[in-house]
Amino acid sequence: MDTLLASFDMVIDRSGMSSDKWSKYPENIIPMWIADMDFDAPDCIKEALSQRINEGVFGYTHTPKALVSAIQNHLTSHYGWSISSASLSHLPGLVCALYISVRAFSNEGDSVVVPGPVYFHLTKAPILAQRELTSVDMVEENGRWVPDMAAFEQACAKPNSKMILLCNPHNPGGTVYTKDELLSIHALAEKYDLIVVSDEIHCDLILDDLPHVPFASLNADAANRSITLMAPSKTFNVAGLGYAFAVIENAKVRQRFNNEKAGLVPSPNMLGYTAAIAAYEGGQEWHQAMLKYLATNRDLLADRLAATPIKMLHIEATYLAWLDVSALKLENPHKFFLDAGVGMSCGSEFGNPDFLRLNFGCPKVTLEEVISRMEKAIQ
Numbered sequence: 001m002d003t004l005l006a007s008f009d010m011v012i013d014r015s016g017m018s019s020d021k022w023s024k025y026p027e028n029i030i031p032m033w034i035a036d037m038d039f040d041a042p043d044c045i046k047e048a049l050s051q052r053i054n055e056g057v058f059g060y061t062h063t064p065k066a067l068v069s070a071i072q073n074h075l076t077s078h079y080g081w082s083i084s085s086a087s088l089s090h091l092p093g094l095v096c097a098l099y100i101s102v103r104a105f106s107n108e109g110d111s112v113v114v115p116g117p118v119y120f121h122l123t124k125a126p127i128l129a130q131r132e133l134t135s136v137d138m139v140e141e142n143g144r145w146v147p148d149m150a151a152f153e154q155a156c157a158k159p160n161s162k163m164i165l166l167c168n169p170h171n172p173g174g175t176v177y178t179k180d181e182l183l184s185i186h187a188l189a190e191k192y193d194l195i196v197v198s199d200e201i202h203c204d205l206i207l208d209d210l211p212h213v214p215f216a217s218l219n220a221d222a223a224n225r226s227i228t229l230m231a232p233s234k235t236f237n238v239a240g241l242g243y244a245f246a247v248i249e250n251a252k253v254r255q256r257f258n259n260e261k262a263g264l265v266p267s268p269n270m271l272g273y274t275a276a277i278a279a280y281e282g283g284q285e286w287h288q289a290m291l292k293y294l295a296t297n298r299d300l301l302a303d304r305l306a307a308t309p310i311k312m313l314h315i316e317a318t319y320l321a322w323l324d325v326s327a328l329k330l331e332n333p334h335k336f337f338l339d340a341g342v343g344m345s346c347g348s349e350f351g352n353p354d355f356l357r358l359n360f361g362c363p364k365v366t367l368e369e370v371i372s373r374m375e376k377a378i379q
């Protein structure tokens, strides 16, 4: 474990890798925006990819059987959630599934209910499809961001509401929904007969001793009316390999989802399949060490920011800190910190301009430099 933990301290020069993260800003700015960590992938993934590349011949490839059982085992062992192999739909990324779902399960003018501020594709998917976006505010309750449940019910009760897009764990803010919270959301979905799309891409990034409860695992009705979206990409830092999957237990819902995607969404890349099998079959030790490292980074950030006017609620999951910078009374918070050499995500991208999102999935030394730059700028 110690050697693995130390490996996350390594600073990797990504400047020649066409990295989205490292190309956005000039060299003097440390990029802390997109959800992409600056860690090397686990050896098991690199070895599996090398082996597949050495085999050569890169023709059309279907989903390997080993991947289906690797996913099933992962979901059973981590979440006690047993799924049928038929319920899986394989995807080259998770975001396209949000757009597919909105188009498959609502019509123009229908309302889509989305708790936010949230990862911008959850709000963009309804807007670009000419649906009505019905946002529900996340409010602070006992040090966590949770949806305002009275507003949630009002939103679901609208006669044109057709579906809920949920992000669990929530990005940004890091909330891990409790089983009771999910049951309350499910009760609304059942009462108003709504489809629930649950984006659970961050579910393997829980930093506290908290369980992740897949929405679909709540009960038979939740399984019947939901689409669960997951991927190894955030956890194992392999987003560039393009693989995600949907779990859709209801055969009719699955058929509609697959019809909407047919011909438009390509099959996943064979290297994405290869990495996913390796990650779920052999990445456990790396995964545990990485979570430990991230939790230490989160605590370091929280301790140092506590001495500044910046407010950060406790991050239960993800490596994305949601920083309330309103007390600094800045005209343009994003630009202010860019000028200080720190490139965070603008809060307005997610729905609140008083906030910034900081990605702490990086070596400690990088995070320390970022915090020092922020402290200096504030002083």
Ligand SMILES: Cc1ncc(COP(=O)(O)O)c(C=O)c1O
Pocket: 034, 035, 092, 093, 094, 095, 096, 119, 167, 171, 199, 201, 202, 231, 233, 239, 243, 244
């Ligand atoms: C909540 C959430 N969903 C989806 C994605 C991206 O998914 P993909 O790269 O598989 O399309 C992200 C990336 O930051 C995310 O935070």
